[in-house]
Amino acid sequence: MYQNLSRKWLVVCWLIALVLVSPIAALVWQSFADDQAIFSHLWQTVLPDYILNSILVTFGVIVLTSLIGIPCAWIVAMYDFPMRKTFIWLLLLPLAIPSYVVAYVYTDLLECAGPIQSLMRGFLGIESGVGGCLYEIRSIGSAILILSLVLFPYTYLLARAAFMEQSASLIKSARVMGCNSWQSFYRVSLPLARPAIVIGITLVAMETLADFAVVKYFAVSTLTTAVYDTWLGYGDLTAAARISSLMLVFIFILIAIEKLGHQKRKYYQKSTGQSNDARKQLSGREALIVLSFLILVFTASFLFPFLTLAKYAIEYFEQSWNNQFLEYSFNSLFVAILVSLICLFIGLLLAYFKRLSVAKSSAIPGKLSSTGYALPGTVLAIGVLVPLTLLDYKINDIFEYFELPAPGLIFSGSLFAIVFAYVVRFSAISVGAIESSLTKVSPSIDMVSATMGISPLKRMFKIHLPLVKKGLLAATTLVFIESMKELPAALLLRPFGFETLATHVYQFVSDEQLELAALSAIVIVFVGLIPVILLNRFLEQGR
Amino acid sequence: MLNQGNDINQNTYQLEVKELSCQYSQESVISDLSLRLAKNEIVALLGPSGCGKTTLLKSVAGLMPITKGSIKIGENLVSEQNFTLPSEQRKIGMIFQDYALFPHLSVFDNIAFGIKNLTKDERAVRIEEMLELVKLSGLAERYPHELSGGQQQRVAIARALAYKPDLLLLDEPFSNIDSQSRSALMREIRTILKQQNVTAILVTHSKDEAFMFADKIAVFDQGKIAQVGSAKELYSRPANKYVADFIGKANYLTIRKHADDGVETDIGFISAHTTNQVDINKKVLMLRPEQLVVASENSSPLTILERLFCGSHWNYLIGHCEDKQLLVEAHTNDEFDLGSRVNLNVAAHSLVAF
Numbered sequence: 001m002y003q004n005l006s007r008k009w010l011v012v013c014w015l016i017a018l019v020l021v022s023p024i025a026a027l028v029w030q031s032f033a034d035d036q037a038i039f040s041h042l043w044q045t046v047l048p049d050y051i052l053n054s055i056l057v058t059f060g061v062i063v064l065t066s067l068i069g070i071p072c073a074w075i076v077a078m079y080d081f082p083m084r085k086t087f088i089w090l091l092l093l094p095l096a097i098p099s100y101v102v103a104y105v106y107t108d109l110l111e112c113a114g115p116i117q118s119l120m121r122g123f124l125g126i127e128s129g130v131g132g133c134l135y136e137i138r139s140i141g142s143a144i145l146i147l148s149l150v151l152f153p154y155t156y157l158l159a160r161a162a163f164m165e166q167s168a169s170l171i172k173s174a175r176v177m178g179c180n181s182w183q184s185f186y187r188v189s190l191p192l193a194r195p196a197i198v199i200g201i202t203l204v205a206m207e208t209l210a211d212f213a214v215v216k217y218f219a220v221s222t223l224t225t226a227v228y229d230t231w232l233g234y235g236d237l238t239a240a241a242r243i244s245s246l247m248l249v250f251i252f253i254l255i256a257i258e259k260l261g262h263q264k265r266k267y268y269q270k271s272t273g274q275s276n277d278a279r280k281q282l283s284g285r286e287a288l289i290v291l292s293f294l295i296l297v298f299t300a301s302f303l304f305p306f307l308t309l310a311k312y313a314i315e316y317f318e319q320s321w322n323n324q325f326l327e328y329s330f331n332s333l334f335v336a337i338l339v340s341l342i343c344l345f346i347g348l349l350l351a352y353f354k355r356l357s358v359a360k361s362s363a364i365p366g367k368l369s370s371t372g373y374a375l376p377g378t379v380l381a382i383g384v385l386v387p388l389t390l391l392d393y394k395i396n397d398i399f400e401y402f403e404l405p406a407p408g409l410i411f412s413g414s415l416f417a418i419v420f421a422y423v424v425r426f427s428a429i430s431v432g433a434i435e436s437s438l439t440k441v442s443p444s445i446d447m448v449s450a451t452m453g454i455s456p457l458k459r460m461f462k463i464h465l466p467l468v469k470k471g472l473l474a475a476t477t478l479v480f481i482e483s484m485k486e487l488p489a490a491l492l493l494r495p496f497g498f499e500t501l502a503t504h505v506y507q508f509v510s511d512e513q514l515e516l517a518a519l520s521a522i523v524i525v526f527v528g529l530i531p532v533i534l535l536n537r538f539l540e541q542g543r
Numbered sequence: 544m545l546n547q548g549n550d551i552n553q554n555t556y557q558l559e560v561k562e563l564s565c566q567y568s569q570e571s572v573i574s575d576l577s578l579r580l581a582k583n584e585i586v587a588l589l590g591p592s593g594c595g596k597t598t599l600l601k602s603v604a605g606l607m608p609i610t611k612g613s614i615k616i617g618e619n620l621v622s623e624q625n626f627t628l629p630s631e632q633r634k635i636g637m638i639f640q641d642y643a644l645f646p647h648l649s650v651f652d653n654i655a656f657g658i659k660n661l662t663k664d665e666r667a668v669r670i671e672e673m674l675e676l677v678k679l680s681g682l683a684e685r686y687p688h689e690l691s692g693g694q695q696q697r698v699a700i701a702r703a704l705a706y707k708p709d710l711l712l713l714d715e716p717f718s719n720i721d722s723q724s725r726s727a728l729m730r731e732i733r734t735i736l737k738q739q740n741v742t743a744i745l746v747t748h749s750k751d752e753a754f755m756f757a758d759k760i761a762v763f764d765q766g767k768i769a770q771v772g773s774a775k776e777l778y779s780r781p782a783n784k785y786v787a788d789f790i791g792k793a794n795y796l797t798i799r800k801h802a803d804d805g806v807e808t809d810i811g812f813i814s815a816h817t818t819n820q821v822d823i824n825k826k827v828l829m830l831r832p833e834q835l836v837v838a839s840e841n842s843s844p845l846t847i848l849e850r851l852f853c854g855s856h857w858n859y860l861i862g863h864c865e866d867k868q869l870l871v872e873a874h875t876n877d878e879f880d881l882g883s884r885v886n887l888n889v890a891a892h893s894l895v896a897f
Contacts, residue, residue, distance in 0.1 A: 360568070444639035444714075447606050448699075450630035451637045452657035452706065466647045 013353045016346055017365035020372060020424050023383030027248065030241035030386045038230065039239040047226065047243070053140065054209060054222040054250075060144035061151060061208045062201050068148065068297055069155030070197065074185065075294065077163035080279045081287040087294050088160075089536040092153050094301040096528030097309075098485065099150040100213035100506055101521050104514045105305040106146060107217075111137045138219045146214050149301040151207050155200035157535075162196035162265075163189060181280075195264035202258040209250055210376030212488040213506055223247050224488065227378040231492065237386060244379040251374050306525065312518035320519035324504075328520060332500040335415070336483035339422040340430075343479045344472065346423070347430030352464070355438050355446075356456060366431050373428030377488030384421040384493065388412035417493040422483050429482065430475040437471025438464065474534055484527050556615070557582045557742040558603065558710055563612035565598050572598045573766045575612070580710075580742055585733070586771075587745045587753035589789070590763030596746045600712050603744070604637055605630035617709055636703030640715040642695040644687040650674070650698050651683040657706040673701035676735055692720050693728050700732055704739060711736070711743040717752055729755050750790055762786050778831075784897050787829050794835070794869045795827040798896060806894065809864050810845070814891035825896035830889060832858070832872035837879060840886035847879050861885065 076088050110116055112133040120134055121127075166189060174184040212224040223243060231240040282290060313320065350366040372380065388411040396406045411417060441464065449459050465472075487502045494503060501520045508517035558580040565573040573595045580586050588596040601607040603614055605627055614622040616635070621628040637643075644653050654670045661669060674680045677697035687695055696716055703711055716732075717725050733756050736743055747753050753760045754774045761771045762785075770782040774790075781787035784795075800807040801823050805814040808828055815821070821828075837859060848868065849860040857873045871887070879885060 442639075442641050442643060444637075444641055444643035445645065447601075447604065447630070448637050448639065448643040449645075449656070450606065451604055451633065451635050451708075451712075452702075453631040454656075455631060463645060467645075 009353060010357075013350055013362075013365040016350065017368040020346075020369040020427060022387050023380060023421075023424055024248070024371060024375070026386035026390075027241050027244050027379070027383040030238055031245045033238045033241075038234050038236045039242045042226070042230070042239065042243075046221065050221050050223055050226045051246075053215075053220055054224075056140055057143050057147070057211075057215065057220065057222060058205050058208045060140070061147045062205055064144060064148035065152040065155045065204045066197070066201065068152040069157075069200065070159050072152075072156045072294065072297060073159035073163055074189075075290050077160050078185075078189075078279060079282050079286075079290065081282045081290055083291070087298070089533070090298050090302070091156055091294070092532045092536055093298075093306075093529065094150050095153045096532050097150065097302060097305055097525050098213070098487070098502070098505065098521065098528075099147060099211065100217055100487075100509050101309060101514065101525075102150055102301075102305045103142070103146045103214045103217045104509045105308045106142070107137050108308075110135065110142070140218075140220050143215050143218045143220050146218075147208050147211060151204045152297075152301065154203045154207070155197065158196040158200035158203075159193055162193035166192055195261045198261035199258055199265070202254045202261065206251065206254050206374060209247065209254070210378075210488075212376070212378055212491075213509075217510065223250075224376055224378045227382060228488070228492065231382060231385075237382065237389070240382045241386060244382045247376060247379050251376070255374055309514075309518050309521055309525065312515040313522045316515045316518060319516055324499075325519060328499045328501050328504045329523065331498060332484050332502070335418060335422065335500065336480045338419055339426060339483045340476045340479040342419070342423050343427045343430040344476050346427045347434040347475060348472070350431050351434040351438055352460060354435065366435060370428035370431055372424035373426070375425065377425070377486060377490075378492060380421055380425055381489045381492035384417055384424065384489075385412055388417055388420070414495055415498070417495075418490060418498075421489045421493055422486060425486070425489065426479045426482050429478050433471050433475035433478070434468060437468040441467050477534060478531050481527055481531050485524055555582060556580060557584070557617060558744070559613075559615040560599070560603070561613045561615075563599070563602065563614065564610045565595070565602055565607065566610050567598070571766065573602075576766070576768055577612075578761060578768060578771070580744065582742055583737075583740045584759065585736060585741075585743045585745065585757045587747055587757035587760045588763055589747055589750060589753045589760050591748055591789075594763040595766040596763045597714060600714055600744060600746050603710070604635055604712055605633050634706075634709045636706070636708035636711040638696070638699050638703055638711065638713040638716045640718045642687070642692075642699045642719075644695055644698055644702070646687050648686075649683065650679070650685050650687070650690075653687070653698060654702045654705050657702060669705055670701075673705045676704070676739075677701045678731075693724050696720065696728065697732075700735065704735075704741065709742070711741050713743060713745045715746055715748070717747075726755060732756075762789055780893075780895060781829070784829075787895075787897075792832050792870055794830045794832065795897075796830065796869075798826055798828055805891070806896070809867065810869075810887050813889045813894065816891050816893040821894050821896045827897055829895045829897065830869075832870045834889055834892065835869065835871045836888045836890070837861075837871055837873050837877055838886045838888060839879065839883065841884050843884045843886045845885050845887060847881055847883050847885060850879070850881060861887065 072091055117134050171184050174188045215222045216225050227240050227243050230236055354363050354366050392409045392412050399406050449463055487506055490500050490503050501524055505517045505521045508514055556579045560578040563576045590596050602609050608627045609622050611624055621633055654673055655666055658666055677700055679697055717729055720728055745756050759773055760777055762769045764785050770786045777790045787793045796808040798806045805812055806828055845861050845863045847859050848862045851858040859871045861869045861871055
């Protein structure tokens with residue numbers, strides 16, 4: 001709508017956007033700098049294998065998550081059976097559990113010396129010891145399995161929404177035209193849901209590509225671990241930036257696919273939701289089969305790892321409940337709260353700017369500031385380090401020039417780096433959420449309040465904020481939780497001696513001592529459950 | 544339009560739009576448009592979607608800048624090139640298709656929103672008055688989602704009238720109301736507006752709404768006003784084919800010869816009312832379906848091709864000159880079988896030709 005916005009507002013919004021997009025720009029810029037021939041060395045030796053590994057893992061996870069997620073979605077969307085409503089949200093819970101914790105738990109279970117392999121060897125009569133290993137847990141296959149167990153809810157969620165939004169009359173008319181249940185799924189429902197499923201799959205692919213902890217744990221070298229090792233091992237920012245830029249190419253391809261999916265989805269999903277009577281009631285035996293499948297998926301992906309974690313947490317409570325635990329919790333909380341407040345402010349500013357301004361360009365700051373979300377944590381960390389170290393060097397140079405004592409790495413070596421990185425990464429959540437709740441407020445509401453003599457600022461406080469407060473709350477909570485969970489960026493950027501709950505748990509996972517950090521892990525899981533519950537409630541209301 | 548000579552003082556116009564042009568990102572939406580509204584007059588802007596009527600409404604409301612011309616509300620200049628008085632200073636009310644009620648406020652608070660300058664007691668009195676006016680007394684504590692569409696639109700009317708705007712703008716306000724209650728609501732709101740002496744503009748694409756609601760109708764055609772007048776004027780004396788077709792059904796007959804007392808057409812001679820005022824350059828005569836009277840005539844070349852019983856009348860499609868067709872509306876008693884030969888007569892009237 002038309003509004004005379006002050007120039008100040010415009011400048012501030014664009015400035016924020018440019019700062020938030022600076023890590024990506026810095027990455028690309030740094031890639032062209034001179035390096036110590038490390039990149040070309042890596043390129044000639046191991047990097048092609050790493051790329052192949054990244055692609056293999058991603059592809060495997062896409063296939064496996066689809067095989068788990070789409071059937072689950074179809075079942076809960078189309079059939080009625082006991083506990084259907086419960087399973088709708090139970091299947092979302094795996095999103096809350098850190099993937100490296102799941103990896104740890106399954107390693108205990110499936111490794112050579114673990115109970116399953118021992119049992120199998122007993123059956124098969126194979127000697128334990130050298131050559132007695134039936135399955136090497138530290139492998140690409142394990143990484144694919146674990147990541148799929150944790151990530152399938154994305155595919156499930158989007159496919160479920162797509163199936164549920166499909167008009168019941170479409171399926172009815174397919175039936176009338178002679179399709180049986182399977183044919184109507186294959187010929188009507190699945191093609192209609194395809195754009196949504198594509199979005200789900202690209203999300204899964206992005207998360208997989210960004211995964212650091214699981215592949216590192218299973219000793220699978222991928223691009224993320226390469227970035228990490230290049231920086232921490234060689235200390236070569238340029239080489240790290242080059243590998244990161246390489247990942248950016250993959251990420252941008254995925255984003256393009258996702259955008260395409262969103263565009264198509266608009267045309268494919270127009271009708272209103274289906275009525276309850278359209279769901280088919282399953283008979284006792286059918287219900288049993290369906291339920292066993294869902295229970296298996298839920299147990300494998302959430303219940304078993306969670307219970308194991310809970311058992312550890314209880315058994316080792318005495319050792320875990322100490323000052324360190326409290327300190328790390330406080331660190332995590334502090335960073336998360338700070339970041340969510342900053343993101344809230346940025347989100348409000350940019351989203352409101354877009355709404356009020358008539359110029360088409362006003363949507364750009366919001367878009368720019370959202371690019372950080374697609375960056376894998378390791379890549380983002382390198383992207384943040386580039387401008388911050390440059391800034392630090394310049395500051396130190398200036399101090400030296402005036403013969404003052406050097407202040408040290410005040411940006412790149414402090415909490416500032418972590419907070420900045422998190423804001424870059426998570427402001428997309430708040431901008432997106434606030435923008436989308438604002439679009440639900442009809443533009444005529446703005447116009448009518450304008451004609452009623454209400455100034456834009458007053459309008460924001462009396463009309464828009466009350467109307468979008470749920471969206472604000474949800475956005476802030478999500479940013480808070482993501483900040484609590486974020487691992488790779490924290491690993492690379494934390495100041496010396498600074499630990500968050502996530503880095504603490506990861507440290508113990510890689511030291512094969514998860515038991516001692518189980519309490520922290522449980523806290524992360526519980527915090528992670530909040531958005532899942534919120535998400536589910538939001539979806540329930542949407543229907 | 545209304546301005547016939549200088550006999551009317553300019554100050555009596557409640558809205559004066561002069562030579563207005565508007566653009567949406569380089570594309571001209573309205574060009575060189577003029578419109579005037581007298582006090583207490585209700586004017587409908589009628590036209591298909593995308594013809595610029597909503598743009599005109601928005602520029603009057605100050606929600607859109609204008610590129611040329613000027614807009615005056617009462618005696619205040621509110622828009623001209625490079626100047627747009629903010630909406631909040633224009634004293635206008637606006638009603639939307641989606642009602643635009645504040646969903647987080649009760650009916651009472653919605654209406655109170657625009658009258659914060661009144662004291663608390665005055666406000667309560669005004670709100671009570673307004674609710675009574677729109678027949679919603681007793682629903683003050685309800686929230687918008689607890690009301691039907693018609694009730695919500697009444698609240699919107701009450702809210703807009705509460706602060707006594709100089710001009711009320713209605714943007715397709717009845718489109719979301721179900722068809723059973725639409726005409727009743729329209730009649731009711733028109734009565735309210737007349738009773739409160741409100742000057743109003745209604746934007747609509749439905750000719751029925753325009754006929755029922757407005758004193759005058761401005762027919763839009765691609766960013767311009769094709770004709771302004773009362774419903775009767777537009778129907779019986781449309782300025783061009785576009786208006787004739789938009790306002791009602793029309794038949795066109797080629798004029799073969801002009802005469803002093805009428806014109807010669809494909810179906811015979813049609814007499815003018817007094818003297819034939821049809822310009823010699825006009826090529827086709829327009830006849831509304833009910834102006835043609837059907838009579839049985841076995842030797843006639845005209846045949847009934849299709850017929851449809853509509854309750855209050857018959858619709859006949861009559862073929863003439865091999866492939867040409869005429870639509871005729873006949874009295875219920877005048878029943879003719881398909882294929883029967885008929886004659887068409889037209890009473891002498893003031894002819895309309897293009």
